[in-house]
Amino acid sequence: MSEATTHDAHDHHDHGPAKGLMRWVTTTNHKDIGTLYLLFSLLMFFIGGAMAMVIRAELFEPGMQVVNPHFFNQMTTNHALIMIFGAVMPAFVGLANWLIPMMIGAPDMALPRMNNWSFWILPFAFTMMLSTIFMDGGAPAAGWTIYPPLVLQTGDAFPFMIFAIHMMGISSVMGAINVIATILNMRAPGMTLMKMPLFVWTWLITAYLLIAVMPVLAGAVTMLLTDKYFGTSFFTAAGGGDPVMYQHIFWFFGHPEVYILILPAFGIVSQIIPTFARKPLFGYSSMVYASASIAFLSFIVWAHHMFTVGMPVAGELFFMYATMLIAVPTGVKVFNWVSTMWKGSMTFETPMLFALGFVVLFTIGGFSGLMLAIAPSDFQYHDTYFVVAHFHYVLVTGAIFAIMGAAYYWLPKWTGHMYNETLGKWHFWLSTITVNILFFPQHFLGLAGMPRRIPDYSVQFAEFNMISSIGGFAFGLSQLLFAYIVISTIRGGAKATDKVWDGAEGLEWTLSSPPPYHSFSEAPEVK
Amino acid sequence: MSQNKSVWLHRALLGGAMLLGAGGAVAEYGLNMTQGVTEVSGEVYRLHMLIFYICCAIAVVVFGAMFYSIWKHRKSVGAQAANFHESTTVEIIWTIVPFAILISMAIPATKALINLEDTSDPDMTIKVTGYQWMWHYDYADEGVSFFSRLDEKSNAARQMNSGIDPASVEDYLLNVDNRLVLPAGKKVRFLITANDVIHSWWVPSLGWKKDAIPGYINEAWTKVEQPGVYRGQCAELCGKDHGFMPIVVEVMEQGAYDAWVAAQKATAQNDSPVATVVAAAN
Ligand code: HEM
Ligand SMILES: [Cu+2]
Ligand SMILES: [Cu+2]
Numbered sequence: 001m002s003e004a005t006t007h008d009a010h011d012h013h014d015h016g017p018a019k020g021l022m023r024w025v026t027t028t029n030h031k032d033i034g035t036l037y038l039l040f041s042l043l044m045f046f047i048g049g050a051m052a053m054v055i056r057a058e059l060f061e062p063g064m065q066v067v068n069p070h071f072f073n074q075m076t077t078n079h080a081l082i083m084i085f086g087a088v089m090p091a092f093v094g095l096a097n098w099l100i101p102m103m104i105g106a107p108d109m110a111l112p113r114m115n116n117w118s119f120w121i122l123p124f125a126f127t128m129m130l131s132t133i134f135m136d137g138g139a140p141a142a143g144w145t146i147y148p149p150l151v152l153q154t155g156d157a158f159p160f161m162i163f164a165i166h167m168m169g170i171s172s173v174m175g176a177i178n179v180i181a182t183i184l185n186m187r188a189p190g191m192t193l194m195k196m197p198l199f200v201w202t203w204l205i206t207a208y209l210l211i212a213v214m215p216v217l218a219g220a221v222t223m224l225l226t227d228k229y230f231g232t233s234f235f236t237a238a239g240g241g242d243p244v245m246y247q248h249i250f251w252f253f254g255h256p257e258v259y260i261l262i263l264p265a266f267g268i269v270s271q272i273i274p275t276f277a278r279k280p281l282f283g284y285s286s287m288v289y290a291s292a293s294i295a296f297l298s299f300i301v302w303a304h305h306m307f308t309v310g311m312p313v314a315g316e317l318f319f320m321y322a323t324m325l326i327a328v329p330t331g332v333k334v335f336n337w338v339s340t341m342w343k344g345s346m347t348f349e350t351p352m353l354f355a356l357g358f359v360v361l362f363t364i365g366g367f368s369g370l371m372l373a374i375a376p377s378d379f380q381y382h383d384t385y386f387v388v389a390h391f392h393y394v395l396v397t398g399a400i401f402a403i404m405g406a407a408y409y410w411l412p413k414w415t416g417h418m419y420n421e422t423l424g425k426w427h428f429w430l431s432t433i434t435v436n437i438l439f440f441p442q443h444f445l446g447l448a449g450m451p452r453r454i455p456d457y458s459v460q461f462a463e464f465n466m467i468s469s470i471g472g473f474a475f476g477l478s479q480l481l482f483a484y485i486v487i488s489t490i491r492g493g494a495k496a497t498d499k500v501w502d503g504a505e506g507l508e509w510t511l512s513s514p515p516p517y518h519s520f521s522e523a524p525e526v527k
Numbered sequence: 528m529s530q531n532k533s534v535w536l537h538r539a540l541l542g543g544a545m546l547l548g549a550g551g552a553v554a555e556y557g558l559n560m561t562q563g564v565t566e567v568s569g570e571v572y573r574l575h576m577l578i579f580y581i582c583c584a585i586a587v588v589v590f591g592a593m594f595y596s597i598w599k600h601r602k603s604v605g606a607q608a609a610n611f612h613e614s615t616t617v618e619i620i621w622t623i624v625p626f627a628i629l630i631s632m633a634i635p636a637t638k639a640l641i642n643l644e645d646t647s648d649p650d651m652t653i654k655v656t657g658y659q660w661m662w663h664y665d666y667a668d669e670g671v672s673f674f675s676r677l678d679e680k681s682n683a684a685r686q687m688n689s690g691i692d693p694a695s696v697e698d699y700l701l702n703v704d705n706r707l708v709l710p711a712g713k714k715v716r717f718l719i720t721a722n723d724v725i726h727s728w729w730v731p732s733l734g735w736k737k738d739a740i741p742g743y744i745n746e747a748w749t750k751v752e753q754p755g756v757y758r759g760q761c762a763e764l765c766g767k768d769h770g771f772m773p774i775v776v777e778v779m780e781q782g783a784y785d786a787w788v789a790a791q792k793a794t795a796q797n798d799s800p801v802a803t804v805v806a807a808a809n
Contacts, residue, residue: 062693062700064685070767143764149741150724150766237742243725244740278602280612308727308762309738310745313644317637324629328622331585335621338593343609345602356597360590367582374632376639377575379735380560383727383762448557449731451762454770456685458700459693460557 017517025120028112029517030097031414036119037094038407042483044086044126045400049476051079056472059465064456072455073141074133080144084261085168086126088395091403092264093118093175096203098414100179102508102515103197105188105524110181118174125167132157143453145254146221148235148246152228162225169214176207176214183207188507190526194285197506201288202267205295209256209263212299217253220246244309251302259298261395263291265362265402266333269355271506272409273337276352277344278503283336290329290336297326307378316375323373327366334363349501350424354405357432358398365393368443383453386446392439397432404431407486412500416514417493423485430478437471561731564753564778568734570639578632585625643735646746649716653707657719657726657739657761660768664707671791677771678702685771700770701758706777710784711754719745724766730759730776738763751778 017023017032027033054075058066067075097115101108109115132139137155140146146161154161183204187196196204223234224246233239235246266287274281281287303311303319311319337359346352368390372378381387404427412418441464446452450461457465496513507524508515562572600606654665658674665672677685681700684691693699709715719728721739728747729736736759737747751757759774779787 063689063691064687068687068767069770073764073767073769141767147725147764150764153724153766237740241742243742277600278608279610282612283614283618284612286618308736309740310743313641316640316644320636320640321633324633327629328625331625332618332622334589338589338596339617340612341593341596341600343606343611344596344600345606345608346597346600347602356593359593363586363589367586370582371575371578374574374578374636376571376636376643376735377560377578379643379737380571380575380731382736383729444558447560449561449759451729451760451770453764454760456693456700456770458698462694 026116028108028116030101030109030112030115030519031515031517033109033115033119034094034097034099035414037090037097037122040119040122041087041091041094041403042486044082044090045479046483047130048079048082048087049479051075051082052472053476055079056469058455059457060469061466062457062459062462067455069455070138070141073143073453074139076453077140077143077146078129078133081129081140082126083395084144084257085165086122088261088399088403089168089172090122092203092206092261093172095199095264095268095403095406095410096175096179099410099508100182100200100203101186101519102511103200103506104183104186104191105507105520105526106182106186107518107520109178110186111178114174115178118171118178121167121171125164125171128160128167129164132160135160145247145250146224147250148224148227148243151224152236158228159225162221165221166218169218172210173214176210179203179207180211188520188523188526194288195526197267198270198281198284198287198291199264199267202263202270202291205291206260206263209260209295209298213253213256213260216249217257220249220253223249244306247306247309248303251305252299254305255302256295256298258391258394259294261399262362263295265358265399266291268402268406268409269337269358272351272355272405273340273359274505275409275501275503276349276355277341277346279340279344280505281336282339282342283332286332287336290332293329294326297322297329301326304373304375304378307375308382320373320375324370327370327373330366334359334366349408350419350421350428351405351409353425353428354401354408357428358401358405361393361397361401361432361435365390365395365398368393381446383451384446385442385450385452388452389439389442389446392442396439397435401431404482407482409501410508411486411489412496413508413511413513413515415490415493416496416512417489417491418496419485419489419493423481427478427481427485430481431475434471434475434478438468438475439471441465441468441471563732563734564751564755564757565733565749567639567643567749568732570642571734574636574639577635581628581632585628646716646748648714649748650713651710652716652718653709654718654720655728655739657721657723657728657765657772659723659766660761660772662707662726662728662761662772662774663722664705666788669788669792671788671795673705673791675703675705675707675774677773678704682771698758701760701773701775703773703775706756706775708784708787709749709751709776709778710781711778712750712752712781714748714750717747717749719747725763726761726765726772727763728759728774729762730757730774732757732759733776736762751776754778754780754783 058072135156139157140154140161142151183200226232227234227236233241235241235243270281301319301323304323307316372381372390408424445461445464450457498513499509560572560575562569652667654667656663661674661676663674680696681702683689684693684696719737719739721741726739727736728739733749737745755778757776761769761772
């Protein structure tokens with residue numbers, strides 16, 4: 001490919017990074033930017049996690065002890081926004097930056113300057129977002145879904161929140177454009193679309209989803225802004241507007257968004273399992289088609305978040321059927337992963353443990369999703385802890401377990417050092433046990449009738465809340481071990497081989513560990 | 528399936544899954560959705576259990592295959608990796624079979640949904656309005672209307688570091704000053720709306736919740752045969768006191784209900800409770 005072969009001629013003769021802090025500020029290198037994204041994501045994971053600890057502390061027992069109800073709502077709102085936009089999405093973009101060029105045989109991302117910009121927007125966006133906690137009226141407290149009219153009661157924080165969301169959206173869209181441009185233009189000769197690793201495929205699809213829906217979110221929050229400050233009434237009934245229209249627009253963004261948060265995880269798991277089963281991925285092409293169908297269906301199921309708003313029965317039926325349908329391609333993926341393990345020769349290093357944990361626990365989240373799809377039952381489940389349990393199974397033991405698995409899997413490649421396997425296994429088992437103590441009882445709480453987003457509850461819910469909080473504190477503490485393992489692996493450790501895992505397949509494993517600053521200056525030949 | 532057997536089965540499944548090892552303690556706490564007290568809530572419960580058992584069955588097959596494979600196809604027991612990686616037949620089977628299962632699930636769900644939304648031919652109508660942070664009930668045909676708020680004892684105990692043990696308060700956070708009273712055996716239609724932000728009116732025993740949205744009037748219905756007191760809460764985040772606007776429904780025999788209505792009308796003539804509550808709320 002011409003970019004790759006002419007690359008040297010264009011180069012600035014520096015084949016290593018600049019020195020000092022400016023290396024990170026001005027970098028256009030996909031690996032440096034990937035590292036920035038991943039470290040930023042880790043930081044946000046701990047900030048969002050600290051908010052979760054406040055939530056679980058208040059819910060430890062009945063009565064109000066730790067924070068007042070308004071601050072509690074600020075915590076739930078910001079916890080979710082930070083985890084979704086600050087932890088999970090940047091982690092995936094960081095992985096895309098590191099891995100896509102190495103997996104498709106390219107020297108770097110297609111648009112390196114934009115890449116720098118899309119990262120450096122984020123620290124400013126989140127600083128602004130977090131600073132709202134100190135403003136008059138506090139941080140936004142209307143839930144991450146920021147429904148009007150409630151969100152219009154936000155104090156000084158309101159325009160800052162909207163601006164922060166715009167910046168996050170711009171960053172995501174630029175990241176997505178970069179991914180698409182890289183994948184479509186920079187593949188090594190012979191790397192046809194249907195030979196691309198699944199991680200690349202799922203990211204390509206995710207990038208299209210991002211470009212399609214982030215502007216929708218931007219439109220929705222801009223309408224909120226004009227409703228509050230410029231006298232419009234898009235969502236205000238008294239002025240002829242419609243508060244339910246906001247929900248339709250938000251969830252038209254929101255449901256594809258939840259797949260943005262899981263498709264790259266599907267890709268990661270599809271890389272890890274074949275390596276440790278020492279057997280090629282079962283049903284590669286059906287995995288690609290399943291991802292594409294999930295992406296398509298994700299645009300026509302949004303109102304399953306709104307079964308209780310009073311839609312016409314025909315509408316409720318349509319969204320119920322479409323949502324049930326999405327379980328089919330999701331199921332196909334799980335069946336393919338299990339078949340990949342079948343008759344393999346499996347070993348259980350930490351990345352594989354996280355991938356297996358993902359398959360089991362994500363599937364449990366899928367089951368509760370299927371239950372939520374049944375509209376009449378959702379009239380009971382909706383806005384209870386059952387929903388909270390559902391989305392934490394798919395997001396924590398789904399998206400975040402996959403991200404952690406990815407970190408263990410590729411860290412030796414990135415740093416040139418092996419992580420400590422014993423500690424990694426400890427981290428996995430501690431996380432898996434505590435995360436279930438944290439979230440499994442929340443199914444029971446929801447079924448027994450505990451609404452979500454409440455700071456205090458009736459005493460019948462006391463036992464399971466206490467169990468859940470204990471699990472929460474323990475899960476939070478276990479993650480310090482993860483930070484320790486990552487940092488100590490960056491600093492040193494046993495030398496990693498180029499291939500790292502004996503079952504690993506793919507171009508990234510043909511590079512040295514750590515790989516050269518510019519991944520493939522010569523395009524590799526793909527058979 | 529007999530009642531006992533199904534209760535046993537779901538306890539075993541839920542309890543077994545919860546990894547707490549405290550099987551005895553499990554039975555004491557609410558673990559599962561209520562069957563409720565209406566035909567609709569029973570139907571919703573049965574759908575919930577049906578889809579739950581379907582999920583359990585799929586889980587047994589999928590996780591069974593996976594753990595079998597983890598056990599038998601390990602390198603440490605000398606497993607050699609096979610090299611198969613495709614089978615169109617298998618892919619078609621595991622697309623069609625789940626699809627068929629889902630259709631069998633969609634049929635009863637559709638029936639239940641249509642019944643749930645059928646608000647035609649009510650015996651009476653009550654208008655429910657959500658406020659930050661209380662409910663207002665309006666018996667349009669009777670000329671009776673009043674606000675319903677968190678009871679005093681709960682309200683005192685829920686203050687920051689109140690020193691009052693919530694366990695010592697009867698029905699902590701689930702009690703109100705004025706209950707919504709309904710006659711037994713009558714189809715009651717609710718017209719649900721809100722005055723400020725979105726709320727959601729939810730009593731689990733009735734089997735549904737419905738959002739209360741400013742500018743919208745949503746319809747819902749219930750018919751409770753059994754007199755009794757049924758409790759619920761606001762289910763849509765509506766600001767700082769969202770957790771503190773419960774709902775209490777008291778279902779009475781027709782005679783008692785008529786007496787209650789008459790008493791309400793009498794007090795309404797003497798001193799208007801609506802006016803005083805509104806004044807207090809402002
Ligand atoms: C089998 C696939 C899935 C189905 C059928 C499904 C279905 C549903 C339904 C019906 C709801 C609405 C529940 C309610 O509010 O009453 C819901 C909520 C949610 N789901 Fe899923 N889901 C699936 C997979 C996922 C995945 C993969 C993710 C993300 C990784 C996800 C994330 C969420 C989130 C975040 C919410 C809650 C949003 C909120 O109200 O704050 N779900 N799901
Ligand atoms: Cu959704
Ligand atoms: Cu509320």
